[in-house]
Amino acid sequence: MSDNIDSTIDIEGNKTEQGFLLNDTVHSFSWKDLFVTVKDRQTKQMKDLICDVNGSVGKGELMAIMGPSGCGKTTLLNLLARRNPTSSAKISGHTMVGGSDIDNSSFSRISxxxxxxxxxxxxxxxxETLKFSAELSLPSSTSKSERNDRVQLLLNAFGIQEQAKTIIGTPIRKGISGGQKRRVSVASQLITSPKILFMDEPTSGLDSTASFEVISYLKKLARRNNLFVIASIHQPSTSTFELFDKLLLLSKGRTCYFGPTAGVGTYFNAIGYPVPLHINPAEFILDIVSTDFSHDDEVGAFGEKANSNRTPTERLKYIHKCWQESEQARTTERQATQSPDGQNSTNMKLLVEDVASSRPAWYRIVLALIHRSFIKSNRDVVAYGIRIAMYLGLAIMMGTVWLRLHTSQEYIQPFINAIFFGSAFMSFMAVAYVPAFLEDRSTFVKERANGLYGATPFIISNFLIGLPYLFLISLLFSIVAYWLSNFEPSAVAFFNWVMWLFLDLVAAESLVVLMSSIFPNFVISLALVAFANGLWMSVGGFLVTPTILNPFWKYVFHYIDYQAYVFQGMMVNEFSRRNYSCGSSCQCMFQTELASQCQIRGSGVLQQYGYAEGRQGKWVxxxxxxxxxxxxxxxIALVLKRT
Known part of the structure; x- marks a missing residue:
C-alpha cells in the first residue's frame, strides 16, 4: 500500500484545509461498566452477553477485540459504537470521548x-462508490478536485486502483472479489475522515498479506491523524496481530485480558499459561479461552491439558478470576473513569460543532442520492430493467387477448375487464420492486448509522428517481396495449389513460416502500404487498360494484383504495365519450336516452357502477x-426503525 498520506489528511494543527478538526486535544475514548443482558429463550433466565467490560484507547492507537466465536466481539463493538447490539437487550454502562459523555447524534458524526x-x-x-461517499460526507466547500484527490489516494493506498472502473458486482453481473469488496468498504468509511473508526472483521476475506497491508495502513493513518481505531478480529497472523497497540480479549462476554498487545505473553505466563515458542500468540490465547470445542478430558490444540488439573470450563473461570483480581484490571477501571479537565471539555464541544458544520447541505445530499440511484437504475436490471420487460410482455398479452374490441354492446364487458386488468394487475406487479428497495434501504441504514444523512433525503430521492422510470413504463405499456385493444381513439383519452396508469404505479410503488420500511424482510414484504393489492382488487369496484358493496368493506377500505380511483378514472375516460350499438335485435343491455336509436350511451354504463363524470380532478x-x-x-417507519 501507498505510504503517502494526502496533505488534506496529514496536517498538524487544529484544522485541515477542508475544515476538519483533528483529535490533537482529545486524548482518549473510554468505556466503563458495560453490560448487555438478554432473556434466554430456553431457560427464560437473564443472560449476560457482555459483563462488566472496561477499557480505553488513546489517540493514534489501534485496538483489537478478540475472542472465540460467539464470545461477544460484535456485540461489544456495536455497544462501543452506540448501536443497538441486539433487540430487547438491557444495556448499561458509559462510553466517553475524552472523558466527556456526548449525545448519540454528535457521536455518530465523529465516528x-x-x-x-x-x-x-x-x-x-x-x-464511483468512493466518490459518492465523498459527496455524502465532505462539506459543500470541498472542491471536486479535492474530492477526486482523496478518492485516488485511497484507491492507491488500498491497492484497488486497477479495479477503479470495475463494478462491485450484482447477482447478474460479476464484479470484484470478496477481498476487494472488503477493502472498498474500509476505504469508503475512511473517506469521511472519522475521529473514531470501528471495524467488524476488517480482514475478513483477505489473505494474510492483504490483511497485513490493510491493518498496516490503518495504523499509519491512525498515528498521523490521531484517530481512535477499534476492530474486532478473528485469529490474525502473527505479523498482523503485532500491529495492534492494544488487545481486549473476551470469552463468554467477560474480559480475559486488556492491555498492550506486546504484554499479552507476559500476562498469561504470570497466571500459569506461557505462550509456547514459535507459536502464533493470537492462536494460543484463543485456544486457551475457548470452551466451545473442548471436552473436559481432552488436551488443547497446543498439547496443554487445562494446566494438568483444570477442565476447560474451570480454566476459563480461573482466567476470568485472575483478570478481575489483577492490578491491571484496577488500572484499566481507573483510566476509564478519569474526568476531563475544563480545557478538554471545551475541545470536545469544538470538535462536535466543527464536525457538524462540515457536513454537506441537505439539498446536495439529495442530489447525490438521486445521481447515485440514477446510475444504479440504469445498470441494475433488477430495479427497473426487468420490470420494463415484464410490463411490455404484459402489454402484449393484454393487447392480443383484448384485440380490436368493437363498439357494440357485447364488447362493453370485455372493455371493462381490460380496464380492470390494465390497472389492477399493473399495480400488483409492483411487488417486483421489493428486492431493489430493500437493497437501497440496507445502504441507507448503514449510511445513516454513520451519520451521513437521515430518512428525509432518502425518501425524497427515492421518490424522485422513480418518477421518470414509472412514467416510461406507463407510456410504453399504453402505446402497446391501448391501441391494440381499441380504447377511445383520441389523443386526450390516450394521455388520460397514461396519467391514470402512472398514478397507479406511483401509488403501488409507494405501498412497496411503506411495507418494506416496516418489515425489511423480502418474504414478509412480498407477502404483505401481494395481500394488500389483492384486498384493493376485491374492494376496488370491478368485482363488486360500489353500489352493492358490503358497507363494511365500502366505508373502511374502498375509499382508501388507490386502485378504486384509478379504475373509475379509466372507466370515465373510456365510456364518457363513446356510444355502443345494441345490435340487429335492438335489445339494449343498458337503457339510456339513445335506446330508441338502438344505441347505448357510455354514461349509462358509468351510472350502473355509480360513477359520476366531472370528478377526475378530485380523484387525482x-x-x-x-x-x-x-x-x-x-x-415514519424509517425514522423509528433504526435497523
Missing part, C-alpha cells in the same frame, strides 16, 4: 463503522394524497 458484511451498491464501480387529488400518506408513513 464511522465498517460492518462485517459489505453493504455496497453492486451496480456502482469501485471509484385523492390519489396524490394516498401516495403522500404512504410515503409519510414509510418515512
Amino acid at each position: 464511522s463503522y465498517v460492518e462485517q458484511e459489505d453493504t455496497l451498491i453492486g451496480a456502482l464501480t469501485v471509484e 387529488g385523492i390519489l396524490i394524497a394516498i401516495i403522500a400518506v404512504y410515503r409519510l408513513f414509510g418515512w
Whole structure:
C-alpha cells in the first residue's frame, strides 16, 4: 500500500484545509461498566452477553477485540459504537470521548463503522462508490478536485486502483472479489475522515498479506491523524496481530485480558499459561479461552491439558478470576473513569460543532442520492430493467387477448375487464420492486448509522428517481396495449389513460416502500404487498360494484383504495365519450336516452357502477394524497426503525 498520506489528511494543527478538526486535544475514548443482558429463550433466565467490560484507547492507537466465536466481539463493538447490539437487550454502562459523555447524534458524526458484511451498491464501480461517499460526507466547500484527490489516494493506498472502473458486482453481473469488496468498504468509511473508526472483521476475506497491508495502513493513518481505531478480529497472523497497540480479549462476554498487545505473553505466563515458542500468540490465547470445542478430558490444540488439573470450563473461570483480581484490571477501571479537565471539555464541544458544520447541505445530499440511484437504475436490471420487460410482455398479452374490441354492446364487458386488468394487475406487479428497495434501504441504514444523512433525503430521492422510470413504463405499456385493444381513439383519452396508469404505479410503488420500511424482510414484504393489492382488487369496484358493496368493506377500505380511483378514472375516460350499438335485435343491455336509436350511451354504463363524470380532478387529488400518506408513513417507519 501507498505510504503517502494526502496533505488534506496529514496536517498538524487544529484544522485541515477542508475544515476538519483533528483529535490533537482529545486524548482518549473510554468505556466503563458495560453490560448487555438478554432473556434466554430456553431457560427464560437473564443472560449476560457482555459483563462488566472496561477499557480505553488513546489517540493514534489501534485496538483489537478478540475472542472465540460467539464470545461477544460484535456485540461489544456495536455497544462501543452506540448501536443497538441486539433487540430487547438491557444495556448499561458509559462510553466517553475524552472523558466527556456526548449525545448519540454528535457521536455518530465523529465516528464511522465498517460492518462485517459489505453493504455496497453492486451496480456502482469501485471509484464511483468512493466518490459518492465523498459527496455524502465532505462539506459543500470541498472542491471536486479535492474530492477526486482523496478518492485516488485511497484507491492507491488500498491497492484497488486497477479495479477503479470495475463494478462491485450484482447477482447478474460479476464484479470484484470478496477481498476487494472488503477493502472498498474500509476505504469508503475512511473517506469521511472519522475521529473514531470501528471495524467488524476488517480482514475478513483477505489473505494474510492483504490483511497485513490493510491493518498496516490503518495504523499509519491512525498515528498521523490521531484517530481512535477499534476492530474486532478473528485469529490474525502473527505479523498482523503485532500491529495492534492494544488487545481486549473476551470469552463468554467477560474480559480475559486488556492491555498492550506486546504484554499479552507476559500476562498469561504470570497466571500459569506461557505462550509456547514459535507459536502464533493470537492462536494460543484463543485456544486457551475457548470452551466451545473442548471436552473436559481432552488436551488443547497446543498439547496443554487445562494446566494438568483444570477442565476447560474451570480454566476459563480461573482466567476470568485472575483478570478481575489483577492490578491491571484496577488500572484499566481507573483510566476509564478519569474526568476531563475544563480545557478538554471545551475541545470536545469544538470538535462536535466543527464536525457538524462540515457536513454537506441537505439539498446536495439529495442530489447525490438521486445521481447515485440514477446510475444504479440504469445498470441494475433488477430495479427497473426487468420490470420494463415484464410490463411490455404484459402489454402484449393484454393487447392480443383484448384485440380490436368493437363498439357494440357485447364488447362493453370485455372493455371493462381490460380496464380492470390494465390497472389492477399493473399495480400488483409492483411487488417486483421489493428486492431493489430493500437493497437501497440496507445502504441507507448503514449510511445513516454513520451519520451521513437521515430518512428525509432518502425518501425524497427515492421518490424522485422513480418518477421518470414509472412514467416510461406507463407510456410504453399504453402505446402497446391501448391501441391494440381499441380504447377511445383520441389523443386526450390516450394521455388520460397514461396519467391514470402512472398514478397507479406511483401509488403501488409507494405501498412497496411503506411495507418494506416496516418489515425489511423480502418474504414478509412480498407477502404483505401481494395481500394488500389483492384486498384493493376485491374492494376496488370491478368485482363488486360500489353500489352493492358490503358497507363494511365500502366505508373502511374502498375509499382508501388507490386502485378504486384509478379504475373509475379509466372507466370515465373510456365510456364518457363513446356510444355502443345494441345490435340487429335492438335489445339494449343498458337503457339510456339513445335506446330508441338502438344505441347505448357510455354514461349509462358509468351510472350502473355509480360513477359520476366531472370528478377526475378530485380523484387525482385523492390519489396524490394516498401516495403522500404512504410515503409519510414509510418515512415514519424509517425514522423509528433504526435497523
